[in-house]
Amino acid sequence: MKVLVAPDKFKGSLSAAEVASAVAAGLADARPAVVVETLPVADGGDGTVDAAVAAGFRRVRVPARGPTGEPVTASYAVRGDTAVVELAEASGLHRLPGPPAPLTATSAGTGDVVAAALAAGSGRIVLGVGGSACTDGGAGLLTALGARLLDSAGRELPPGGAALSRLAALDLSGLSGLSGADFELASDVDNPLHGPRGAAHVYGPQKGASRDDVETLDAALRHWASFAGAEVAERPGAGAAGGVGFAAMAVLGARMRPGIELLLDLLGFDAALADASLVVTGEGSLDEQTLSGKAPAGVARAAAAKGIPCVAVSGRCELSSVDLAAAGFSAAYALTDLEPDPARCLAEAAPLLRRLARRAALAHL
Structure with a gap:
C-alpha cells in the first residue's frame, strides 16, 4: 500500500517539506509496512520555489532589489529550460525592511530574478504570485527587463504605483x-487591475494603503493601463500581485493558469499519484480560502479525479464536514484536536503533526 503526502506549508511554523516529513513519520509509526512518498506542494504563493526544489528542481540564488530598493538575495528554481520564479522571493511583504510602502514599493526585484533566469538560458518562466508588497501594476517588473517609463519631461519615473x-x-x-x-502566470486571483474589485481597492489595505492611498493607486493604475494595455486591465487576474498579473499578460504575453493546477503539473503530481491508495494534504488553516483554489483543495480535486481518497491535516480547521466532503476530503485532522493552545500548536507543530498523522493512519490505513 502506498500513501502520497502532498501538503502545503503551515505558515509561521513549518515549510511544506517539514510538514511532509512529520506526516510521513507519523504514518510510518502507525503503519510501518506502508510505502510513503512525499511531494510538498504550493499554489504559486510563498513556498513555491521550495516546493519546486523538493521536487527535483535546482535552486539558483541571485542578487535582486527588495520592495523598497534595498539589495536582497532571492532564489528561483530551474530544471531543464523551465524556471520557477516566486514573486515573494524579492518583492514580498516579508522583504520590507521597515513599515509598508504602499505608494512606492516596486516589483523590480521580481524582474531582476526573471532577467537572471532568462540570461541563464531558461525559455519557460513560471511566475508564481502571492504575498506582494507592491501595487505598481508590474511596472517595476518591466523596467528591470528594460522598459522605460517616462514623464512629460522625458525623465524616468521613480519606483512605485503612485508615480x-x-x-x-x-x-x-x-x-x-x-x-x-x-511566460505562465500561476495565480488564483480573478480581480481586474483597477476599479472596485481591482488591485488597489481589494489588496492595497493589506499592504498598508490608507483610504486616500487606495484612490491614488487606483487612478494611477487606470492611467498605466491606458499605455500598457487597457483591454487587458479588465481580464481576470490582471490585479494579481498589485498588477504584476496585468504587466505579465499585457506586455510579456503570459498565460494565466490556476496556481495549484499549474504547480501540480510542474511538480509531477500525476506520476506521484500512481498506485497510491490514500493522499494526505494540508495547510496551516483549513478555512473558506482553502476552497477558493488553495493547494489542499487542488490536491483533493486531483485525487478525486483518480478515485483516490484524500484526508487533510492542518493547524486548525474551520470548515464543516459538509464543506470538507464537497471539496473532496474524506476527513480532516487539526493540531487543535490535540492541543487547544494556538501558541503551543505553533511552537510544537512538528511533533503534534506526527501524532496527528498516526491518528489518521489508524483510521484510514
Whole structure:
C-alpha cells in the first residue's frame, strides 16, 4: 500500500517539506509496512520555489532589489529550460525592511530574478504570485527587463504605483532577451487591475494603503493601463500581485493558469499519484480560502479525479464536514484536536503533526 503526502506549508511554523516529513513519520509509526512518498506542494504563493526544489528542481540564488530598493538575495528554481520564479522571493511583504510602502514599493526585484533566469538560458518562466508588497501594476517588473517609463519631461519615473499617474510615455524597445520566452502566470486571483474589485481597492489595505492611498493607486493604475494595455486591465487576474498579473499578460504575453493546477503539473503530481491508495494534504488553516483554489483543495480535486481518497491535516480547521466532503476530503485532522493552545500548536507543530498523522493512519490505513 502506498500513501502520497502532498501538503502545503503551515505558515509561521513549518515549510511544506517539514510538514511532509512529520506526516510521513507519523504514518510510518502507525503503519510501518506502508510505502510513503512525499511531494510538498504550493499554489504559486510563498513556498513555491521550495516546493519546486523538493521536487527535483535546482535552486539558483541571485542578487535582486527588495520592495523598497534595498539589495536582497532571492532564489528561483530551474530544471531543464523551465524556471520557477516566486514573486515573494524579492518583492514580498516579508522583504520590507521597515513599515509598508504602499505608494512606492516596486516589483523590480521580481524582474531582476526573471532577467537572471532568462540570461541563464531558461525559455519557460513560471511566475508564481502571492504575498506582494507592491501595487505598481508590474511596472517595476518591466523596467528591470528594460522598459522605460517616462514623464512629460522625458525623465524616468521613480519606483512605485503612485508615480504612474505622471506617466507620459512607455518605451518597450529596450526589452531584451524575451524572444521566444514563454511566460505562465500561476495565480488564483480573478480581480481586474483597477476599479472596485481591482488591485488597489481589494489588496492595497493589506499592504498598508490608507483610504486616500487606495484612490491614488487606483487612478494611477487606470492611467498605466491606458499605455500598457487597457483591454487587458479588465481580464481576470490582471490585479494579481498589485498588477504584476496585468504587466505579465499585457506586455510579456503570459498565460494565466490556476496556481495549484499549474504547480501540480510542474511538480509531477500525476506520476506521484500512481498506485497510491490514500493522499494526505494540508495547510496551516483549513478555512473558506482553502476552497477558493488553495493547494489542499487542488490536491483533493486531483485525487478525486483518480478515485483516490484524500484526508487533510492542518493547524486548525474551520470548515464543516459538509464543506470538507464537497471539496473532496474524506476527513480532516487539526493540531487543535490535540492541543487547544494556538501558541503551543505553533511552537510544537512538528511533533503534534506526527501524532496527528498516526491518528489518521489508524483510521484510514
